[in-house]
Structures are given as C-alpha cells and as structure tokens.
Amino acid sequence: MDLDLSLEDGLHAQILSADDAALLVEATHRETARSLWAARPVGPYELHDAQAALLLWDPAEQGQFSIGILREERLLGAVGLMPDGPGSIELAYWIRPEERRRGIASRAVHAVTLWAHDALDAVRIWLEINPRNEPSLHLAQRVGYHFEQRLPRHCRDWSSENAQHDSWHDCLVWTHLSEPAPVLPDHAHS
Template sequence: MLPTSVPRIDHPPVVLRPFAEHDAALVASVVDDPVIPLITTVPTTADPAAIAAYLRRQHDRLAQGVGYSFAVADAVTGEGVGQIGLWTADLPAGRTTTGYWIAPQHRRRGYARAALAAVTTWALAHDEVARVQLHVEPANEASWRTAEACGYEREGLLRSWERVGAERRDMYVYAAVRPDRALR
C-alpha cells in the first residue's frame, strides 16, 4: 500500500524528501527558467509569497489526492537541486505518472537519473502500481535519454498532447512497467 505521507527515499547521489522552507532558494533559482515555470506550478516571480505558496502546494499534493511531490536533494549536502513527482490520478487503473525538473545550476551531475530511478523503483515496489509513465518533449533529448537509462521504453508520440505556455506540444510517452505486470 502506498504510504499516506511523503517518505524519504535514499538513492545516492540524491535523496528524495518532502520540501522544506530552506528549499525556497532552489525555487527562486528557477523562476526565470525558460521551461520550468511553463510546465509546472513554479511561480514566474521570486516573490517570497509566491514561493511560499509553491512550497505549500507541494505539501498539499498528497492530501488532495494528486500524488507525491518530492524535493530532489544532494545526498551529501542535503541541498535541494530539483523536484520529482509521482502523480496518482490513474492509480485505480494501476497507472501513475512522473515528471521532474533539475535546476540548471545542478544539471549534468546524475541527479535526474538517480531521482527517476529512485521514484520508479519505489513506485513499482507497491502492488497497486503496475505502470509509471512519463511524457517528454521530443526536443528534450537529455530527459528522454534519462528515461531510457532508467529502463523506460518509448511507446509512441502523442501529437498536440500538452499545452506548454501558449503552444500545444507533441510529447513522447515513455513507460516503465513491472515485469510481473506486463502482458505477455
């Protein structure tokens, strides 16, 4: 059974944990990113009230039945480097969705791969989860290579799948499934 609180998941070089007040600096560091605020609820301003509201939303996700929002932190320093979620809207059908971001100043250090591997392994260890899926823009090669490195398989292209800013964008759909849950 999936837990009723956001757990701590250790998977060096990262730890996945609930967001904390000290993660405000991490959130502030990505408000000007050209993509992160477009596809997440990260605010577009470093206003302390907007950042505090973002942090509260991350804590409310599970209580609202949306899923788990984890801060991705460096396993040694504890410094927040990004976010990953496990979204459970389709859990009654055995499906979950994940998505993540890593702040630009922390990229290319293996954090995304470790975070995705950690959340995927954790999710698929629960009986009610048979599938974890992920949507990635075709141009985001770093993200789809991360998915493939974590055992996700590309299943297709979803045309005009998601609004990103003012545009509809195509997305690759990737999935990781438990071998004992895959159809043969």
C-alpha cells in the same frame, strides 16, 4: 506517507510540503524556464508562489506529491508523482540549472520509479516528454522506460496565460511497467 530513499553521493529524497517553500525559493533562484511545481511562475519563485505551489502538491489534498532531492539541506531538484488512475502514475522531474548533467535526475527518477512500483502499487509509471528534449529522452532510455506513443499537439507551451491563444507541441509517452505477475497454469479440476 513515509519515504526513506538514499540516492548515493550524499543525496537523499524526502516528500516536500509547504513548510519547504524556502528550499524551493533558493533552488529556483537561477531558473529561467517553467519549473515542476506549476505552469506558473516561470523562473524564480517568491515565497508566496512556492508555498502555493507546494500546497497543490499535497498528497492528502490533491493526491499528487513532490519528492525533493537534497544534499544536506540544499534542494537540488524534485520528482513529482501524479496519480492518474488505479495503478498508473505520471512522473515528472526538475533539476536546478547548475546541477544538471551530473546524473542526479537519472538516479532520482530510477529510485523513485522503483519505490513507486513497490510502495504505491503502481503498475504503470509514465513520462510525458517533449520530442525536442534530448536529455530527457536519453534519461528515459537509461533508466528503463520504453516508448509507448506520440500524442500530437498534446502539451501546452505556456507562452500565453490563455490556453486558446497558447501554442502546443507533441509529447512522447514513455512508460515503465512493474514486473508482471507470473502466469500460473490453469489445472482442470478432477
């Protein structure tokens, strides 16, 4: 799968593979929260964690993949695409802590959304957002997503390894639909 995406301001996007694990280790060295690539580990990735996480994001194996957002050879964040059915893809994103609030996520999510509609024939792309995550809610609106529904206690907090002992929170689903095909008039046959 080819991806050639320029995001302005010296940013470019590329599909990440296990060969990019060192970039992921460096990018997460200041992280204290759960990152995009897996529910665990929390915080900085060790090399073996980064390799394992990126192997799970191999489009040939799992169908899901991660698009790295880079400036030169420095990983600033990523956008993950997780197909969940024909024409439908969940999108998630992560920006390294020291690069947040600089518009990188907005540019990346917008560009990857448009690319996925076109290159992957995705009719529906959706975000799952914690209602308390104000920056993500604003980003969704800014880049053209629309609120679809609230899913009560749908998203796991990952405060426990055991799902039965974990806490769960509501999630808001925001969607971006590709332009609908024009409806052609149905002409009666003579």
